[in-house]
Amino acid sequence: MSIVNETRAAIAFSQELYRTRLATAYHGHLHRDPVARLRLAEGRTDPYRIYAELRPHGPLVPTRLGNLATVDHAVASTVLRSASFGVRPVDEPAGTEATFDLSFLDRNEPDHSRLRRVAAPAFRPRLVRGYQERIDQLVSGLIDQLERRGTADFVADLAAPLPIAVITQMFGIDDTVGIDAQAFARYGAALGGSLDGIHSLRHARELMEAGTALLAMFDQLLTLRAREPRDDLLSVLAAERGDQVRAAELVPMCTLLLVAGFETTVNLLGNALQALLDHPDQWRLLTEQPDLAAQAVEETLRWNPPVQRTERIAFEDQEIDGIRIRKDQWVMLLLGGTGRDPKAFPDPDRFDITRSHALEHLAFSSGIHYCLGAPLARLEATVALQQLATRLPQLRRNGPVTMRRTTLIRGPLHLPVAPGPPGRRRDQPVRERPARGGPGCPSPPCGPPAG
Numbered sequence: 001m002s003i004v005n006e007t008r009a010a011i012a013f014s015q016e017l018y019r020t021r022l023a024t025a026y027h028g029h030l031h032r033d034p035v036a037r038l039r040l041a042e043g044r045t046d047p048y049r050i051y052a053e054l055r056p057h058g059p060l061v062p063t064r065l066g067n068l069a070t071v072d073h074a075v076a077s078t079v080l081r082s083a084s085f086g087v088r089p090v091d092e093p094a095g096t097e098a099t100f101d102l103s104f105l106d107r108n109e110p111d112h113s114r115l116r117r118v119a120a121p122a123f124r125p126r127l128v129r130g131y132q133e134r135i136d137q138l139v140s141g142l143i144d145q146l147e148r149r150g151t152a153d154f155v156a157d158l159a160a161p162l163p164i165a166v167i168t169q170m171f172g173i174d175d176t177v178g179i180d181a182q183a184f185a186r187y188g189a190a191l192g193g194s195l196d197g198i199h200s201l202r203h204a205r206e207l208m209e210a211g212t213a214l215l216a217m218f219d220q221l222l223t224l225r226a227r228e229p230r231d232d233l234l235s236v237l238a239a240e241r242g243d244q245v246r247a248a249e250l251v252p253m254c255t256l257l258l259v260a261g262f263e264t265t266v267n268l269l270g271n272a273l274q275a276l277l278d279h280p281d282q283w284r285l286l287t288e289q290p291d292l293a294a295q296a297v298e299e300t301l302r303w304n305p306p307v308q309r310t311e312r313i314a315f316e317d318q319e320i321d322g323i324r325i326r327k328d329q330w331v332m333l334l335l336g337g338t339g340r341d342p343k344a345f346p347d348p349d350r351f352d353i354t355r356s357h358a359l360e361h362l363a364f365s366s367g368i369h370y371c372l373g374a375p376l377a378r379l380e381a382t383v384a385l386q387q388l389a390t391r392l393p394q395l396r397r398n399g400p401v402t403m404r405r406t407t408l409i410r411g412p413l414h415l416p417v418a419p420g421p422p423g424r425r426r427d428q429p430v431r432e433r434p435a436r437g438g439p440g441c442p443s444p445p446c447g448p449p450a451g
Helices: 003-030 034-038 041-045 047-057 073-081 111-123 125-129 132-149 154-159 161-171 181-196 201-227 233-240 247-278 280-288 290-303 374-391
Strands: 068-070 310-314 318-320 323-325 330-333 412-414 416-418
Touching: 034 041, 034 047, 041 047, 068 073, 073 310, 073 318, 073 330, 111 125, 111 233, 111 247, 125 374, 132 154, 132 161, 132 374, 154 161, 154 247, 154 412, 161 181, 161 233, 161 247, 161 374, 181 201, 181 247, 201 233, 201 247, 233 247, 247 280, 247 290, 247 374, 247 412, 280 290, 280 374, 290 374
Parallel strands: 068 330
Antiparallel strands: 310 330, 318 323
């Protein structure tokens, strides 16, 4: 492309970007349009207040663009499970609007199942459980580092390193393959940040560079694994090239697995710890009963999921809950709002890790597009929360939380923490404490302060 054409393309992109921003600001600020407000600072700060405003307007609320939005759990579940809805118009080719090709996540049937079937074996529950020992080791090492430092950014020092270490192991990336693992992680995080859209020309350039670099890395790895297969995910994918999957479809699939495996888990972990520390009674309960970690993960997914929305388009005229939906009409499924639906979850705004119905949430979607990596994300988050509650029962916030400036993906960007006052780790033997007032025990009674 010539310099003149590149300049024209950049100008057109900028004009469209700022036109969209102005329209969103106009309808959000002046007309108080709830869908527009979700994309503004108000919605990034507290989308749940806007979801609550939408709820009294019915199960399907018209948007200013002529589509529909829902925070109704039953309606969203019906749409996600229905074969009469898809992720894109029937005749529209995949990858035409997305920042990068989302592989089977962005495909209707039959291509969706054809591609998903290739990657699915690596995420079967039995195989995922095989990663537990490695995840235990990774979490333990990251907590060791946090204890030595005394203070940390939970996101940068634990929530982000954990899933990227797991996914690089799944891909078989080690010192023998000639790939810079840190650069690999950095490019994956950059693409993950594009799920909420492109924010500037600089952002677009960064994404192009990350996409180009990952393309080269995955091409190199797939070629290597086709020649020298191992027991890893890339070897499985390389073996399928030319059979079920075209060569050009493999890199987008690898990129999707990288981005989804990172973004979901890092924000799930951040949201979970933030919720627990914001609700000291729930954190204390978890430290007393670390086996509640899995339930804490499910309650986080219901109460503040990392993915706040998804969309589906109607393939035909139909009716749901008495409301007419036209062919080619989009339905915006506000997943964060469905988790607070009082018809599905009693007292929905209360964060309660003993809640018995949290598994019914839609945080991992539903139907044929149910998140392939959900078992792995659950395992990583459960192990991390269990070890944190066991080893650092007095963990506390150590500064203000900075949230991501995104609306599709929700989670903390920075979450400063400190281990708290020195205290006995739960995995250390109990030492007998002298009787109150006895030798070696000062007044007031010894032991860490309550709370």
